[in-house]
Amino acid sequence: MGVTSNDTPSANRLHIGVFGKTNSGKSSFINAFTGQEVSIVADVAGTTTDPVYKAMEIHPLGPCTIIDTAGFDDESILGAQRVERAKLAADKTDLAVIVFAADEAGNVGDGLGAINENKEQELWENRLQEELKWYRFFKEKHTPVLFVINKTDVADPKPLYDYLKNKTGEEALLVSTRTKEGMTQVKEALARKVPENFGERLITGDLVGENDLVMLVMPQDIQAPKGRLILPQVQTTRELLDKKCLIMSVTTDKLEPALATLAKPPKLIITDSQVFGYVYEHKPKESMLTSFSVLFAAYKGDLPYYVEGAKKIDTLTEQSHVLIAECCTHAPLSEDIGREKIPRMLRKRFGENLTIDNVSGTDFPEDLSGYDLVIQCGACMFNRKYVMSRIDRAKRQSVPMTNYGVVIAHLTGILDQVVMP
Numbered sequence: 001m002g003v004t005s006n007d008t009p010s011a012n013r014l015h016i017g018v019f020g021k022t023n024s025g026k027s028s029f030i031n032a033f034t035g036q037e038v039s040i041v042a043d044v045a046g047t048t049t050d051p052v053y054k055a056m057e058i059h060p061l062g063p064c065t066i067i068d069t070a071g072f073d074d075e076s077i078l079g080a081q082r083v084e085r086a087k088l089a090a091d092k093t094d095l096a097v098i099v100f101a102a103d104e105a106g107n108v109g110d111g112l113g114a115i116n117e118n119k120e121q122e123l124w125e126n127r128l129q130e131e132l133k134w135y136r137f138f139k140e141k142h143t144p145v146l147f148v149i150n151k152t153d154v155a156d157p158k159p160l161y162d163y164l165k166n167k168t169g170e171e172a173l174l175v176s177t178r179t180k181e182g183m184t185q186v187k188e189a190l191a192r193k194v195p196e197n198f199g200e201r202l203i204t205g206d207l208v209g210e211n212d213l214v215m216l217v218m219p220q221d222i223q224a225p226k227g228r229l230i231l232p233q234v235q236t237t238r239e240l241l242d243k244k245c246l247i248m249s250v251t252t253d254k255l256e257p258a259l260a261t262l263a264k265p266p267k268l269i270i271t272d273s274q275v276f277g278y279v280y281e282h283k284p285k286e287s288m289l290t291s292f293s294v295l296f297a298a299y300k301g302d303l304p305y306y307v308e309g310a311k312k313i314d315t316l317t318e319q320s321h322v323l324i325a326e327c328c329t330h331a332p333l334s335e336d337i338g339r340e341k342i343p344r345m346l347r348k349r350f351g352e353n354l355t356i357d358n359v360s361g362t363d364f365p366e367d368l369s370g371y372d373l374v375i376q377c378g379a380c381m382f383n384r385k386y387v388m389s390r391i392d393r394a395k396r397q398s399v400p401m402t403n404y405g406v407v408i409a410h411l412t413g414i415l416d417q418v419v420m421p
């Protein structure tokens with residue numbers, strides 16, 4: 001069976017976030033640009049409530065997730081919440097499109113005289129401050145931005161184009177979603193703005209190559225979903241197959257029998273972090289050891305920051321506050337790694353009164369300053385941009401951050417023995 005773009009995990013797709021004022025035409029822009037109905041389009045302000053995430057294949061960009069967000073200016077009851085969700089979408093955005101309407105600045109030069117014209121201009125310039133604020137937000141995050149001026153069939157886009165060029169140096173693209181004019185140029189401009197090396201990162205880096213034997217230790221315990229493997233295991237296996245590695249997969253209890261059948265030890269053993277200590281004790285000394293979670297720490301996040309964060313554990317006390325963030329929202333299971341195992345390991349070391357908060361899904365506090373350490377799961381369900389947004393938040397507030405695999409390796413005393421890509 002062939003592999004379609006729908007098989008690309010969401011976290012690996014190019015996330016294109018589309019932002020703009022309520023009903024500035026951004027939803028119809030998305031529909032015109034993708035050739036598909038992504039959003040509900042209406043003339044009523046506030047139609048796009050929660051961001052809509054839609055996976056699609058767009059030539060020449062490849063597998064993308066298009067995010068249609070709530071309007072910046074939404075003042076309905078849920079406005080604050082909608083803006084909050086737009087912020088979350090912005091954190092996940094690899095490439096931002098800010099849509100303006102040409103008629104926003106279309107009244108300049110209406111013949112009412114210089115004073116009125118100046119006032120008019122001041123008014124529409126003020127109305128654009130929200131867009132410019134978001135532009136600066138993206139720039140600070142090194143997220144490429146494309147300005148699009150829509151509705152060029154109803155108003156002269158020049159005043160707006162000149163203003164934006166003058167303020168930001170960005171050259172806006174002129175489009176009309178009604179006539180479809182400019183859509184090809186939008187795709188070409190987006191393709192030019194795709195962040196360099198996007199999608200080229202390897203999970204296993206250069207740790208192994210063709211013909212190297214890699215052993216995967218994957219306990220299928222109560223936490224493992226029934227009848228399937230979890231995403232980090234699937235993606236790592238796929239990458240190793242692409243690299244033409246030789247792969248041997250075992251459950252923990254079959255590690256020793258499997259090793260006994262081999263003429264030479266595996267070059268690399270990748271284990272589930274939960275059995276790090278056991279695998280370390282039983283592995284051949286020639287085999288390098290790492291975990292799925294450590295590999296994903298580098299793939300999705302900032303491994304050096306995570307290692308530094310794990311070492312901060314040694315400075316914790318019983319009065320410390322720790323935040324554990326798990327991206328999946330499944331109901332807690334017995335022996336759950338984030339709610340049971342890691343807290344137990346920490347409390348054993350620092351005392352029963354250690355305060356540990358758990359969050360899941362996209363819940364991640366804006367204010368981290370009350371925490372002495374943040375421990376993040378492997379985050380395989382999120383895109384790298386979003387995980388890096390979390391790390392940036394922790395860095396800005398000088399809060400150490402680490403992830404499950406790195407912290408378990410540290411607490412097991414084998415962090416120095418673990419190889420990292």
Ligand code: SF4
Nearest residue numbers: 327328377378379380
């Ligand atoms: S997102 Fe986090 S909790 Fe969910 S499977 Fe991936 S590593 Fe585990």
